[in-house]
Amino acid sequence: MKTIQDINAIREKMQSVIAMRNHGTSKDVKSFEPTHLKREVLICGGTGCHSNKSDKIRDEFNKIIKEKKMENDILIVMTGCFGLCAAGPVVIVYPEGAFYSKVKVEDVAEIVEKHLIGGEIVDRLLHTSPGEVEKVVALSDTNFYKQQKRVALRNCGVIDPENIDEYIAFDGYQALAKVLTSMSSQEVIDEVLKSGLRGRGGAGFPTGRKWQFTHDAVGDVKYVCCNADEGDPGAFMDRSVLEGDPHAVIEAMTIAGYAIGAHQGYIYVRAEYPIAVHRLQVAIGQAKEYGLLGKNIFGLGFDFDLEIRLGAGAFVCGEETALMTSIEGHRGEPRPRPPFPAIKGLFAKPTLLNNVETYANVCQIILNGADWFCQTGTEKSRGTKVFALGGKINNTGLVEVPMGTPLRKVIEDIGGGIPNGKKFKAAQTGGPSGGCIPASLIDTPVDYDSLIAIGSMMGSGGLIVMDEDNCMVDIAKFFLEFTVDESCGKCTACRLGTRRLLEMLTKVTDGTATLETLDEMEKLCYYIKDNSLCGLGQTAPNPVLSTLRYFRDEYEAHVVEKRCPAGVCKKLLNFTIDKEKCIGCGMCARNCPANAISKTDYVAPNHKLPSMVIDSAKCVKCGACMANCKFNAISKG
Amino acid sequence: MAKTSGVPFQGTKEQEKQLREKLAELKDVQGGLMPALQEAQAIYGYLPKEVQIIIAEVMGVSLEEVYGVVSFYAQFTIVPKGKYKIGVCLGTACYVKGSGEVLAEVEKVLGIKAGQITSDAKFSIDATRCIGCCGLAPVMTVNDDVYGRITAKDVAGILAKYN
Numbered sequence: 001m002k003t004i005q006d007i008n009a010i011r012e013k014m015q016s017v018i019a020m021r022n023h024g025t026s027k028d029v030k031s032f033e034p035t036h037l038k039r040e041v042l043i044c045g046g047t048g049c050h051s052n053k054s055d056k057i058r059d060e061f062n063k064i065i066k067e068k069k070m071e072n073d074i075l076i077v078m079t080g081c082f083g084l085c086a087a088g089p090v091v092i093v094y095p096e097g098a099f100y101s102k103v104k105v106e107d108v109a110e111i112v113e114k115h116l117i118g119g120e121i122v123d124r125l126l127h128t129s130p131g132e133v134e135k136v137v138a139l140s141d142t143n144f145y146k147q148q149k150r151v152a153l154r155n156c157g158v159i160d161p162e163n164i165d166e167y168i169a170f171d172g173y174q175a176l177a178k179v180l181t182s183m184s185s186q187e188v189i190d191e192v193l194k195s196g197l198r199g200r201g202g203a204g205f206p207t208g209r210k211w212q213f214t215h216d217a218v219g220d221v222k223y224v225c226c227n228a229d230e231g232d233p234g235a236f237m238d239r240s241v242l243e244g245d246p247h248a249v250i251e252a253m254t255i256a257g258y259a260i261g262a263h264q265g266y267i268y269v270r271a272e273y274p275i276a277v278h279r280l281q282v283a284i285g286q287a288k289e290y291g292l293l294g295k296n297i298f299g300l301g302f303d304f305d306l307e308i309r310l311g312a313g314a315f316v317c318g319e320e321t322a323l324m325t326s327i328e329g330h331r332g333e334p335r336p337r338p339p340f341p342a343i344k345g346l347f348a349k350p351t352l353l354n355n356v357e358t359y360a361n362v363c364q365i366i367l368n369g370a371d372w373f374c375q376t377g378t379e380k381s382r383g384t385k386v387f388a389l390g391g392k393i394n395n396t397g398l399v400e401v402p403m404g405t406p407l408r409k410v411i412e413d414i415g416g417g418i419p420n421g422k423k424f425k426a427a428q429t430g431g432p433s434g435g436c437i438p439a440s441l442i443d444t445p446v447d448y449d450s451l452i453a454i455g456s457m458m459g460s461g462g463l464i465v466m467d468e469d470n471c472m473v474d475i476a477k478f479f480l481e482f483t484v485d486e487s488c489g490k491c492t493a494c495r496l497g498t499r500r501l502l503e504m505l506t507k508v509t510d511g512t513a514t515l516e517t518l519d520e521m522e523k524l525c526y527y528i529k530d531n532s533l534c535g536l537g538q539t540a541p542n543p544v545l546s547t548l549r550y551f552r553d554e555y556e557a558h559v560v561e562k563r564c565p566a567g568v569c570k571k572l573l574n575f576t577i578d579k580e581k582c583i584g585c586g587m588c589a590r591n592c593p594a595n596a597i598s599k600t601d602y603v604a605p606n607h608k609l610p611s612m613v614i615d616s617a618k619c620v621k622c623g624a625c626m627a628n629c630k631f632n633a634i635s636k637g
Numbered sequence: 638m639a640k641t642s643g644v645p646f647q648g649t650k651e652q653e654k655q656l657r658e659k660l661a662e663l664k665d666v667q668g669g670l671m672p673a674l675q676e677a678q679a680i681y682g683y684l685p686k687e688v689q690i691i692i693a694e695v696m697g698v699s700l701e702e703v704y705g706v707v708s709f710y711a712q713f714t715i716v717p718k719g720k721y722k723i724g725v726c727l728g729t730a731c732y733v734k735g736s737g738e739v740l741a742e743v744e745k746v747l748g749i750k751a752g753q754i755t756s757d758a759k760f761s762i763d764a765t766r767c768i769g770c771c772g773l774a775p776v777m778t779v780n781d782d783v784y785g786r787i788t789a790k791d792v793a794g795i796l797a798k799y800n
Contacts, residue, residue: 048772051783085772233728233767271675271712272768309668310675313711313766329670330702331709347667390730390771397772428729464729478732488709627790 001291004177004298007168014169017075020094021158038073039116040094044157046081046243047236047275048397049088053105054078057089060108065116074116077166080244080279082157084144085397087127092157097138101127130394130416144395147414149376151384152200152237152360153400156244161279164286167247173292175363176251179258180300183366188259189215192362194370196382200237201227201318201355202430202459203535204381204448210352213342214260217350222262224253225346225353227323228269228276231315232431233482235462237386238356240398242269242276245360246283250293250306252359255366257304260352264305268323271310280308315432315486319534320353322488333488334534355460357386377403381447389415391464392422404445407437411465422467426550430459432479432486433539435546436472455546457539471568472551473558477505479543487536494537497528501544508555509569511562518555522548567636570621574637575614577625581633584609588625588634594618597625646687653691655680660695670696670706674713683717711766719754719761721799723747724778728767735788736775740764742789743777746796760799 002010020040043049043058061076082090087101093111098121100111107125114120126135129142136142150156159166167173179188193208214222226249230238242249253265269277284306287293295303309327316322317332324346326332345351361383365373377383381403387410390396394416401410407427411417418424426436435456437444444450448458466475480502489495504521507513525541532538548555557563564572577588579602589597589612596618599610611633614625626634659676663669673696677688684707693700707713725731725740740762744750747760754761770776773785777795784795 047769051770051773051776051785085770088772231766233732234730234771235767236769236771239769272766309671311710312671312675312713314709315766326671327668329668329706331705333709388771390774391733396730396774431729462729464733466733470733475733478729 001296001299004181007173007177007290007298010165010168011171011174014165018159018166018169036072037075038070040075040077041111041116042077042079042092042094042157044080044082044088044090045078045161045275046085046088046157046240047273048081048085049090050275052089054089056105057091057103057108060105061112064109064112068112068117070116077160078162079159080156080161081153081240081398082139083148083153083398084127084139084142084395086395087397090139092139096121097140098122099127099137099139099142100125130419144397144399144414144416147405147409148400149384149402150400151364151373151376152241152248152357152386153244153398154364155248156240156398159245161244161246162282164247164283164290167245171367172247173251175366176254176292177298178366179255180298180302185215185259185261188255188366191370192259192365195365195373196370196380197358197361197365197373198381198448199355200357200361200385200460202433202457204458207354207358210342210354211256211259213340214262214350214352217343219350221264221347221349222260223346223349223351224256224260224262224265225324225327225351226253226265226267226359227318227320227353227355228267228273229311229318229323230270230273230356230460231318231486232433232460232462234388234390234428234464235431235460236388237398237461239270239273239276240388241356241360241386242273243279246276246280247287248363249280249356249359250283250287252362253306254293254297254304255362256352256354256359258302260350262352263303264307266307266309266327266346268309268311268317268327271312277308277310284308314488315482316488316534316536319536322534323353324351331488333490334536336533357461378445378447380449385446385458385461387446387461387463389463389465391428392418392467392470393465394419401446403447404450406443406445408442410446410463411442415465418465418467422469424465425468425470426466426472428456428464428466428475428543429462430457430539430542431462432482433457433535433542434459435542436466436475436550438550440550455542455549457542469566469568471509471564471566472547472554473505473508473564474566474568476543476547477502477509480505480540483536483540487540491532491534491537493528493531494533494540497524497531498537498540500524501528501541505544508558509564510571511558511569513559515556515559518548518552518559563637573621574616575619575621575623575625576635576637577612577614578633578635579611579613580604581631582611583607583631583633584611585630586612587628587630588612588614591624591628593622593624594620596620646685648681648685648687652680656688656691657695660692664696670698670703674703674707678713683714685715717754717758719759721760721779723760723762723796724765724768725751725762726766726768726770726774726776726778727764728769728771728774730767730771731775734774736777738789739775739777739787739792742792743796746793760796 091100189211197207198204317326321335322332341351386400596615689703693703751764
């Protein structure tokens with residue numbers, strides 16, 4: 001067991017190791033005073049870069065460093081996600097902070113030779129932001145990074161998540177020490193209440209109030225749970241926190257345990273996140289070894305232990321009552337509320353359940369105070385929010401911005417805009433429970449209440465960007481297919497209602513719907529919302545309602561004109577060959593699986609062969625002709 | 638029981654011993670059924686009726702309850718999977734970048750649908766939920782190998798590596 005003095009000693013000792021990373025941007029590198037290390041190489045080990053073989057890059061660095069006997073001068077660290085997944089695999093070399101993007105194993109020797117030994121930055125591997133000409137040296141100088149504020153992600157991409165000493169070096173377990181030595185449980189709750197922190201899982205319930213309810217509930221045994229069942233497609237905020245900074249969640253849950261009077265916690269993680277689970281297991285093991293979990297923490301008499309429980313691929317288990325039913329070992333069906341989990345939750349005991357990102361803010365609030373936290377964000381949405389940027393956007397990745405940041409800033413400045421010169425059409429937030437924000441509302445501030453006011457929701461933080469090539473009816477249908485699949489089946493309105501709604505949507509995309517279908521759809525949406533027990537059913541119609549609200553013209557084009565303006569819905573597609581552009585090479589006909597293309601009698605001026613024509617009755621709309629035409633003579637619409 | 642695979646159960650004594658050891662550890666854990674099923678699937682690769690019977694007996698719950706839990710969660714399977722498990726991500730980020738076409742191509746090349754296994758038990762296809770590599774969208778996986786930023790045209794080449 002380690003005492004607070006022991007932890008402080010580790011923190012002191014580690015300062016020389018982390019000094020380079022703490023130093024700031026490349027611009028002040030000259031003033032940096034060397035420690036025993038000459039350079040540090042940070043390699044991103046988030047899921048995105050890991051899939052791009054960043055572990056092989058680490059192995060190669062280690063191999064070459066060993067061959068050259070530089071182990072005492074160079075430290076190789078595998079961190080969590082840096083955020084800019086689009087540039088992965090990513091490597092940063094300190095003290096210069098040189099940010100190398102799309103690094104390959106073959107590039108490692110050059111980085112070692114030129115940079116680690118020669119002290120010269122490898123220009124060709126530096127990152128260029130989209131729309132900019134000049135390469136930037138440091139990640140912190142990119143547009144992507146400059147406008148962010150990192151609280152929940154502060155250690156992601158900075159520390160080695162599998163080394164508890166690095167977490168301690170960055171003030172890790174100081175908040176727990178502060179709480180256990182100088183604060184009563186009520187004082188902890190008051191601080192969280194005062195901070196205005198709201199649940200980051202989507203609904204935005206005030207975290208402090210949840211803590212107070214569970215604290216006040218009568219019961220000999222209470223539990224602290226962490227919801228890491230991040231099921232929204234396109235969302236990977238919680239995964240990144242667990243992968244990059246697992247101790248922050250462990251420490252915060254221990255603090256929560258002290259505040260509400262619990263001695264046991266459960267983290268419910270998606271089984272689809274193997275790296276996050278592994279790092280969490282390592283972190284829990286290290287915390288136990290240091291006596292920061294278990295009996296008599298810091299020798300101060302408080303006991304708290306943690307267990308990981310894995311999900312098994314059921315989206316509904318992200319709903320709080322379903323999650324607890326699943327931990328209990330049953331089918332993850334939701335339960336009616338009240339009783340709320342704070343009164344009767346896991347194993348029928350008072351239970352506090354917060355989301356990963358919510359916990360990731362707690363230690364910072366305790367250490368820096370509620371007043372510090374309140375300086376960021378808006379009056380009703382304090383602090384920052386992490387978003388997973390995905391879809392048609394240049395800088396796909398993970399960003400953290402102050403609440404209230406206009407959506408335009410997130411998409412255009414941080415996200416680097418839309419690729420291939422296409423136009424922004426909509427942003428989808430809140431996953432299958434959320435809605436689409438149209439281009440006309442791109443200046444909406446991103447906070448809980450503003451997003452609800454325009455018919456979407458914050459959700460857990462997935463932000464999918466769509467351009468003119470995406471059909472909004474098709475997107476609504478995509479989410480409906482998801483909820484039809486994931487409805488647990490308990491409530492009829494959700495189980496059958498979503499299925500009927502999907503059938504109606506399919507009629508729209510097939511061109512067999514009428515305008516009345518749209519009205520019926522809207523009615524059914526409200527029926528499902530009003531008659532479902534849990535959040536899944538209550539929010540399942542949102543993607544349909546919000547697209548009907550902002551893109552009704554697109555629905556009407558499908559219904560009235562039998563046309564899909566984005567050219568996505570296959571049954572409504574028509575492929576045509578421009579006879580003036582067609583040179584008659586016949587590539588399209590050879591690739592047509594339905595033999596629907598034949599020669600005409602027409603030979604365009606300047607061309608030698610007769611042009612081709614598509615028989616729309618035979619066409620199966622596969623698009624093979626268009627993909628194989630080298631002369632851009634085929635169009636769809 | 639619905640959707641049995643038709644493949645006869647081929648569990649070994651060694652596997653059963655492993656399973657019973659794990660179950661002995663989990664027997665008295667609160668809510669231990671889910672971890673028990675996860676361990677069992679790690680040992681056998683799937684959860685046939687024979688395995689569910691052992692779990693029900695040791696954990697002291699009815700077979701109906703075990704099957705109820707197995708059939709509720711997408712990751713539990715009572716059908717064996719192929720030697721190469723292909724996953725095509727249909728999360729939103731992948732979907733808007735065309736993973737639907739990638740899946741269609743995989744199905745076309747292998748001649749089976751998502752959720753099925755080829756007759757030589759070599760390949761099985763799953764349309765997966767978001768695996769969180771949204772930065773690499775669209776993404777396809779073959780066992781632990783991840784292929785990112787692919788198009789339907791790349792599919793045949795990727796599958797050929799495993800043939």
